Amino acid sequence: MSTVITGASGHLGRLVVDQLLAAGTPSAQIVATGRDVGRLADLARTGVSVRRADFADPTTLDEAFAGAEAMVLVSTTTVGQRFDNHRNAIDAARRAGVSRIVYTSIVNASTAEMALADEHRRTEDYLRDSGSAFVILRNGWYLENYTDQLPMITKYRALLGSAKDGLVSAAGRRDYAAAAAAVLTQDGHLGATYELGGTPFTLTELAATISDVLGTHVAYRDMPVADYTATLTAAGLPPEMAAAVADADAGLARGELFTAADDLVKLIGRPATTAHEAVQSAAATIDESR
Ligand SMILES: NC(=O)c1ccc[n+]([C@@H]2O[C@H](COP(=O)([O-])OP(=O)(O)OC[C@H]3O[C@@H](n4cnc5c(N)ncnc54)[C@H](OP(=O)(O)O)[C@@H]3O)[C@@H](O)[C@H]2O)c1
Structure with missing residues (x-):
């Protein structure tokens, strides 16, 4: 029997595949x-089976999920179509006889008002009602959402956002992947919903961390949601993605990306990556590539 990792x-x-192999x-x-x-x-060269699965095309899914006992259902990127995508994947998993589904949701999915939470909430409800055994991993924000911007932040010496002084409990993708591997390989998690996040910080604090690591002053510049959306669009983000990112920052300002839960640390058995560690390793990568 095998485990399917989507996405x-x-x-x-x-990273989930890597952690399972490790x-x-x-x-x-x-x-x-x-x-x-x-x-x-x-991955195919390491002996892992590789199969095509497009959740928007259910005809691809029966073959993709055949013979699997467990699944990590990674939420898709197609905002607006994600609930339909996930429903197709859950239905196909059940047809294939998959008996455990681990879904990667968003932190505070049941209460968050940001637009991105809606399709996660609907997917969680559908999964709970599906009759499948499940684990819901409500992943917090990725530290990489910020460290990926480091070249731009360095260039303009500014971190932009609409987060005001809200706290974000971000952690590294590697931490969230380790949590997924943990619930797959350990007993006792079925039916659980975990709120996952790392050490919280404000974006002003993050700017200070970046300043400290880079040795140059970086300021956090807060702006109204409409201005931030326009700035992200002007920087090349598709308009709907820019709107979703700025709306998520408004949610951050309302506390929707903060969690005090220690579920992540408990699942992975070590502290989650801190903002300081993430900025340090991202800065080292930039230096190496110069
Ligand atoms: N917590 C956060 O901060 C945060 C930030 C961004 C995104 N997310 C969510 O977390 C997910 C995983 O993050 P990530 O960084 O791994 O994203 P990523 O690198 O963009 O990977 C997304 C994966 O979803 C797959 N996918 C997209 N649409 C699909 C569809 N219709 N059917 C099947 N697979 C589909 C992609 O497949 P192909 O590449 O083969 O098309 C890819 O493997 C994202 O998809 C998004 O839902 C969370």
Whole structure:
């Protein structure tokens, strides 16, 4: 029997596969799926089964999930179509006889008002009502959402946002992937909903951390949501993505990306990556590539 990891052609799913392999799961028991199987070619060489699964095309899913006992359902990127995507995946998993589904949701999914939470909330409800055994991992914000911006932040010496003085309990993708591997490989998690997040910080504090690591002053510049949306669009983000990112920052300001829960630390058995550690390693990567 095998475990299917969806979104393995992306960052988080790939890290879940890596963590399962590192934990000793035989590669022959792992099925890595994505829409673009070309991005899974190196995994195929390790003995992991690689299959195409496009949640928007249910005809691809029966074959992709055949023979699996467990699944990590990584939420898709297609905002607006995500609930339909996830429902198709859950239905296909049940047809294939998958008996445990681990879904990667968003922190505070049941109460958050930001637009991004809606499809997660609907997916959680659908999964709970589906009759499948499940674990819901409500992942907090990725530290990489910030460290990926480091070249721009360095260039303009400014971190932009609409988060006011809200706290964000961000952690690294690697931490969230370790949590997914933990609930797959340990007993006792079925039916649980975990709120996952790392050490909280405000974006003003993050700017101070970046200043400290880079040795140059970086300021946090807070702006109204409409202005931040326009700035992100002007920087090249598709308009709907820019609107979603700025809206999520408004949610951050309301406390929707903060959690005091220690579920992540408990699941992974170590502290989550801190903002300081993430900025340090991202800065080192930038330095190396110069
Ligand atoms: N917590 C956060 O801060 C945060 C930030 C951004 C995103 N997210 C959510 O977390 C998820 C994982 O993050 P990530 O960084 O790994 O994202 P990522 O690198 O963009 O990977 C997304 C994955 O989803 C797959 N996918 C997209 N649409 C699909 C569909 N219709 N059917 C099947 N697979 C589909 C992609 O497959 P292909 O590449 O093969 O098309 C890819 O493997 C994202 O998809 C998003 O829902 C969370």
